[in-house]
Amino acid sequence: MHLINKRRNKPLYKKFLTLRKNIQNSDKFLKFRKKKWQKFQHLTLKFNRKRFYDPISHVLFNFKNFFSRKFKYNLQNKQRLNFFYGKLRKSYLKKLVNLALKESKFTNTNETILFIKELETRLDTAIYRTYFSHSFRNARQLISHKKVYVNNKIIQSNSYKLKKGDIISFDPSVFDFVASNILNSKIWPTPPKHLHVNYKILQILVIEDISYTNCLSYYPFWIDFNSFIRFYEK
Structure with missing residues (x-):
């Protein structure tokens, strides 16, 4: 049983390294601090900078960076929660978000509380x-x-x-x-x-x-639930 789990968990390790977060707060990820894994951690993208200042290209570059950073933020925010709960299907998460949004309209309860309740129950x-x-x-x-x-x-x-x-x-x-x-x-x-x-x-x-304030302390990382819900909202 242990060997089967270990093989299945291997693909997740690479996902955690790209996020640079110990999503499941487990000590076993400390074992991967070896040279062959440090290469993955220290990889960075290198951009070629221009030697002269061009106002138009400067504005376009910053405009592009804004959306790339926003996309990266939303993607990593989604992946943290998804990996923490053992890789739930996208269709299932979308279903939970829609259920929380519908219930919030009838009960006047925050959709974030209802969404966490669906996961924690x-x-x-x-x-x-x-x-x-x-x-x-x-x-x-x-x-x-x-x-x-x-x-x-x-x-x-x-x-x-x-x-x-x-x-x-x-x-x-x-x-x-x-x-x-x-x-x-x-x-x-x-x-x-x-x-x-x-x-x-x-x-x-x-x-x-479930109490919303109590549940937030049980995540070993910070997560923007509002952004997560908006990501899966219809």
Whole structure:
């Protein structure tokens, strides 16, 4: 299981290096600080500068730079959130954004809060946030192998939406594996306040709705949610 995950994760490492951010806040990315990887980190684009000043070309160059910087900003902002949640499909993210925008019109609630709620109430997110898995891919593997229960029923959908009062438990055959994930984790930041975790019996209880201010502290990077929503908005 470990070898398969390692092979599948390899393409993501290159994505993180181009963004120059440890998106998943994992220590294992520190192992890639070798000469062959430092070459990728230090690559920069070199522009040929003109020896004379041309007002027209100067204005056009700055105009072009403005849009290229804006495109790069929006692209990297989108990639940070996408990679953090284990590479979700573009169509799925667009669907969540549209759901949040529609619900905000009827409830007068900020669309950013509703969008974060859609992501944080996923089953795989709850498992990852409580350190029962060391990555989103690992959480999805437990779910696909029928090792995760919600209210004593096997759930095989990664995007299963949790509700207040739901209890998440695990098959006894993976207790040792889950326990090793917990022991090897940093336990920081602490699990979200809307989840009550019992590490003795390896259970998770959803006790309240998600708070927007609490969720922002659980991202190991800064993200512009407004820009992200506008990027996927119809």
